[in-house]
Amino acid sequence: MSLSYWEIKSWLTNVDYTIVGSGIVGLNCALQLKKNNPKARVLVLERGVLPQGASTKNAGFACFGSVSEILDDLKSHTEDEVFNLVRKRKEGLDLLRHNLSDTNIDYKQYGGYELFNNNDQELYEICLLKKDYVNSLLDPIFQEPVYSLQPNHFKFKSIKSNYIYNQFEGQINTGKMMEALLFKVQSKGIKILNNITVENYLETNTQVEIQTNHFTFKTKKLCIATNGFAKQLLNEAVKPARAQVLITKPIKGLHIKGTFHLDEGYYYFRNIDNRILLGGGRNLDFAGEETTVMAETDLIQNKLEKLLKTTILPSTSFEIEHRWSGVMGVGNQKKPIVKQISNHVFCGVRLGGMGVAIGSSVGIDLANLVG
Template sequence: MTLSYWEHKTWFKDIDFAIIGSGIVGLSAALALRTRFSQAKITVLERGMLPSGASTKNAGFACFGSVSELLDDLSSHSKQEVLELVKRRVNGLESLKSLLGTTALAFDPCGGYELFTQEDTELYEESLTAISKLNALLDPIFKAPVFSAVANSFGFNQLQPKLIFNQFEGKIDTGAMMQALIRKAQAHNIQIINGAAVTAISDDESGVKLQLNGGTEISVDRCLIATNGLAGGLLQEDLKPARAQVLITEPIPDLHFNGTFHLDRGYYYFRNIDNRILFGGGRNLDVDGETTTVMETTERIQNALDLLLRHTILPGKDVKIEQRWSGIMGVGSKKAPIVKQLSNRVFCGIRLGGMGVAIGADTGQALANLID
């Protein structure tokens, strides 16, 4: 790409803040900067036609962790760390609702359910036993029991007899959320440039140089990296990409359930949307293969989703798949995001740990707060 004089003068000159990534974190950071720097030129650079990582690819769960996920977290984090993780996710969801409003999000406080397959007897029994312990741990946040055991009233097949219900979980419309964020950013005079892939960053005392699309160079005053799992090519941190694969069915007459549903420590998840089932997960079947930034689907994981859909979720029904896709999350050795200053003029807010809906808005705010 070669910029004309007009393009450079109009879009790329005198940029005070360049934000790489137009997902939840990037746009939330831009809006937070606008409240403090009313006259600044704020430009968001997005490599895709739409936000490219996970913000427009996720399942739209307003969640903070199922019982088995939290037990898994407790195996590698202290109780206080897990409590802080949940508090951050809950507060982050409230921040997102405050930023955009529940109507714009199509927020539905439907509650969430954890399912256990017949083969998962040990995990099932461990999770049922842990309900009271986790409710006690989370009581300072919710002031009420979070989890309870309920009967399988949905007709799901090949499962343990009880499900675990989370009364505080909900769901949103991912597309509506991102469209509302984009519109709000544009209304606050924040410039979003799509098709602008940043391939290299360098900075000195005079400013930051960004290489766009492998060739064009622009100069900005300060740069914020908000590309989550896609940030590995721009910095060296405790971060790995984690691909998540998803499918969605055609409309299903008389779809008989409403809610968010988790299986196998959160590695599988499904929900209803527009009389369809959106079903994702299976990364644990091929962790090495799914540690990638390539946005493709694989036969192995899609077949596993198909089997669970047809034999467990909707047994005996003729279900047709309409779309399949993937998105890229950012994970690491810890669940907390990385929000830090990398140099005098470069900052990052990355590694959302698969909880971007819950903590993306607060991570963007925290990233903007690094600017003095």
């Protein structure tokens, strides 16, 4: 790309901070950097027309973990680590709601439900047995029991007669959230350039030279907030995890309301605009879904449709209107990676599928680490 003098002077000269990724983390990082340094020139680079990873492609769950997910985390984390993970998720959701307002993100606290297949007897019994223990563990955060039992009043098929209900779980409109966040960022004079892929960077004693698919420029500090795409620029313990989603056409008289988790959270669905949004199935092909390619597969999409027909909407006719995928950043640990890579390079990645919950706080932590 041949740039004009005006383009170079206005967008790519005297850049103090460059952030790679315009998702929840990147935009919150930009806002906090501008708050910390009001006169700084802050530039955000985004590879897609819209945020390319998961920020505009997720299911819009304002959640912090089901009982089975928390019990699974306790297999590889200490009680204190799991407590702090949930606390950070709760604080992050509170921060998101405070910064953007419930109206602007269309926040609804309909509650969350964990469902168990009839053939998941062992998992079901363990979760029932450990429910009070998990409530006790999380009591200092919520000051009252989080999880309780509710009967199957939504009439789902082939599942246990009781759900484990989470009264604090909510849902948001992801598109509205990102619209509000983008508007706030741009109102602060922060520049965003889309369709820009960072291919490499070279650090010197005083700055970082950034090479993109269109141009090369220099910045004083570089922040990498690409989460599932982090491996392309960093050597950190984070790998991509694609999540496939579908949504139905509007369903007249839809009675389902809330956010729902099935099979240890590998499947998840919710109501939105009289539709059912359903995602998951990564556990059908872990290796195949460890990719940054935005695409859908017959294996997973067929499973999602079958789940709709046999379990979620067994007595209701429906049509699929749209399908898509997003890319998360995961690893062996659930704690996000917020660290200084070198003198002038920093990162905030590995959100572990909890970007809505912790993206705001990770972005702020990243900015405060930079200074």
